Amino acid sequence: MAPPKSSAATTKTATPAPAEAPKAAVNALESLWKAYYETTSSRLKLIDAFLVFLMVSGIIQFVYCVLVTNFPFNAFLAGFGSCVGQFVLTASLRSQVNPDNRNEFKDISPERAFADFALGSIVLHFFVYNFLG
Amino acid sequence: MGLATLCLFSLAAVGQVLAGQLTVQSPRLSVIGKDASIVRSEPISLAAVNKAAPVHLDSTETLKLAFTVVAKDKDPNVESKNVQPHQTFVRFYEKLSGEEGVVPVRVTQNGKAKFELNLARPPAALPPTPLVQNKTNPLSVSLLLGSYSHSPFKLELFDLYLPPSQPAPEHPDEKTFHPQPEIQHTFRPAEKLPNRVISGVGALLVAGGPWILLLGLLSHITISLPYATSISILPFTLSLAAFEGLLVWYWADLKLGEVLAYGAILGLITAVTGKTALSKRGAWRVQGAQRK
Numbered sequence: 001m002a003p004p005k006s007s008a009a010t011t012k013t014a015t016p017a018p019a020e021a022p023k024a025a026v027n028a029l030e031s032l033w034k035a036y037y038e039t040t041s042s043r044l045k046l047i048d049a050f051l052v053f054l055m056v057s058g059i060i061q062f063v064y065c066v067l068v069t070n071f072p073f074n075a076f077l078a079g080f081g082s083c084v085g086q087f088v089l090t091a092s093l094r095s096q097v098n099p100d101n102r103n104e105f106k107d108i109s110p111e112r113a114f115a116d117f118a119l120g121s122i123v124l125h126f127f128v129y130n131f132l133g
Numbered sequence: 134m135g136l137a138t139l140c141l142f143s144l145a146a147v148g149q150v151l152a153g154q155l156t157v158q159s160p161r162l163s164v165i166g167k168d169a170s171i172v173r174s175e176p177i178s179l180a181a182v183n184k185a186a187p188v189h190l191d192s193t194e195t196l197k198l199a200f201t202v203v204a205k206d207k208d209p210n211v212e213s214k215n216v217q218p219h220q221t222f223v224r225f226y227e228k229l230s231g232e233e234g235v236v237p238v239r240v241t242q243n244g245k246a247k248f249e250l251n252l253a254r255p256p257a258a259l260p261p262t263p264l265v266q267n268k269t270n271p272l273s274v275s276l277l278l279g280s281y282s283h284s285p286f287k288l289e290l291f292d293l294y295l296p297p298s299q300p301a302p303e304h305p306d307e308k309t310f311h312p313q314p315e316i317q318h319t320f321r322p323a324e325k326l327p328n329r330v331i332s333g334v335g336a337l338l339v340a341g342g343p344w345i346l347l348l349g350l351l352s353h354i355t356i357s358l359p360y361a362t363s364i365s366i367l368p369f370t371l372s373l374a375a376f377e378g379l380l381v382w383y384w385a386d387l388k389l390g391e392v393l394a395y396g397a398i399l400g401l402i403t404a405v406t407g408k409t410a411l412s413k414r415g416a417w418r419v420q421g422a423q424r425k
Binding site (some may be wrong): 042045046049050052053054056057060061064068069071072079109110111112114115118122125126129132 | 324325326327331332335338339342343344346347350351354355356357373376377380381383384392396407411412414415418
């Protein structure tokens with residue numbers, strides 16, 4: 001589901017000794033983060049921040065439902081569904097707007113993608129408000 | 134329609150009264166013993182005050198009734214004629230239990246009728262006479278005559294004591310026609326809301342937590358919105374915000390029909406503003422790419 005993030009390949013280190021395995025993993029994560037941060041445009045990072053926001057929001061709601069109560073159930077479904085639905089719409093917007101994916105989406109301009117995103121969001125919000133009660 | 138048929142039937146009934154009144158002539162009651170000896174034989178009076186004495190029947194004895202059916206005219210000078218009525222029944226009725234049985238009697242064309250009750254071969258319609266407190270209850274015997282063209286006739290004959298019999302069999306569904314035991318149902322207990330503090334903390338976490346995270350992330354990103362307040366873009370942004378406002382209003386107050394109506398109007402506006410905004414944006418994007 002994650003779109004191709006960058007063209008810069010993350011270099012993998014050679015098989016390390018067992019004691020250095022965690023450190024190598026941390027190094028890999030660091031270089032991944034650095035590559036992402038430097039090669040992604042700020043507009044895409046904005047969308048990514050929104051995606052992280054939605055994911056965390058959904059996770060917190062789910063944990064609350066599991067730990068505390070799922071009553072009223074329709075409210076939980078509305079809230080969780082809005083997070084998931086909006087995440088899906090935003091992720092598809094991101095993949096369609098990303099200039100690196102131009103070959104995949106030849107006949108969908110970024111503006112058209114945004115219009116689809118806006119329409120889908122409004123319809124999603126309408127159904128979520130119906131279910132919220 | 135119902136009123137018309139009612140009128141028709143009442144007219145027909147009036148027509149019947151005019152035809153004559155059924156009655157019996159020389160009714161006779163006999164009880165014959167087991168060796169053809171006559172135990173009792175007497176005429177039956179048509180007057181109610183002279184009702185015959187109760188008849189006690191043994192299992193070896195036979196009850197016989199004989200009578201002639203005539204139709205009396207309204208005019209007393211006209212002689213009554215022997216008729217064969219459409220319905221002739223002897224009715225056995227036990228007052229206390231409500232059991233009754235009706236046995237048809239064959240009447241000849243000349244109106245002569247004979248009825249025989251032989252307990253060796255009792256009719257199936259005979260009501261049961263079980264022992265109730267060591268005695269059997271009497272059956273009141275009556276004669277019923279009915280006809281389409283004459284007025285009907287009913288005569289109470291006598292009380293009949295029969296030997297004790299088995300009680301009436303209980304219907305297999307009898308138990309279901311009495312009050313049944315009350316149904317006890319335990320409903321699921323009402324769902325409880327959790328402690329206010331916990332739900333308050335949860336609400337803060339859900340509503341506030343991710344926003345803090347988002348603002349923190351956004352602070353690391355340099356966002357430039359050069360065209361946000363441009364005249365081509367701003368109406369589109371405002372109409373999208375208006376849509377969200379409409380949905381919140383719908384959640385609080387509106388009905389479905391209203392929100393769909395307003396949404397349709399707002400949708401048209403948004404479509405127009407969106408077209409201008411996004412086409413302008415596309416043009417700027419292409420210009421920017423060309424300049425590069």
